[in-house]
Amino acid sequence: MKKRLLGRTNRYVYPLWARGTLRHTERSAQEEAEAVFARLLESPYEVLDITPSPALWGQLLRQHPSTLQVAIVAPPHLLRVATYSLAGYSLQAHLIETLCAIGRERVDYYFLNLSEPIAESALSGALEALELARQEGQVGALGFYASVEPLRVLSLWRTHDAFEVMLAPNDSDLRAVLVPEARARRVGVVLEWEPVNESEAEFALSETGADALLIPLR
DSSP states (O other): OOOEEOGGGOOEEOSEEEEOOOOOOSSOHHHHHHHHHHHHHTSSOOEEEOTTOHHHHHHHHHHSOOSOEEEEEOOGGGGOOSSHHHHHHHHHHHHHHHHHHHTSSOEEEEEEEOSSOOOHHHHHHHHHHHHHHHHTTSEEEEEEEOOSOHHHHHHHHHHOTTOSEEEEOSOHHHHHHHHHHHHHHTOEEEEEOOOOOHHHHHHHHHHHOOSEEEEEOO
């Protein structure tokens, strides 16, 4: 598969991303993760979403230096705060925790979770903290994740044009509202998807207007 331009990140990316969700097997989670990680390093995949288990994947990233890029979605509770300053502190703490877990100086893709209602002051505080982190080289591209209420997310988005990438489930209602806005703003689109082969992925990308699909590791 050819690499695709990911919006205004100005990065050309392989259009299949890996999410670190492990299957239940007879092996321990550690053994399963090690086996999957070894296959991942031999694949054309370039981005690993460590959200399901940052500590486990971070350990493997530290033990096996590679060119894999790291993505993470902030936990939804991170912005359940009422003030600008608390949101900034919460985000900084999570970012430091993530960087320590992966043993790197930068997270390549950091997604704020907008799936719950957020106070305007909290969102502003988080975005300022992320912008400072980006200036210091701790964050590569800034994105958001939204799984519900596309009109509410759209309203927030239109007052905060800081995002370079959006991540969303494969939901037709979400796509209908958010993908056109992403295209108008040159924002990259990544959709959560089921495991697919390359021909199926090409069809899905064409049908949805996405730039990349995030699929569970197998």
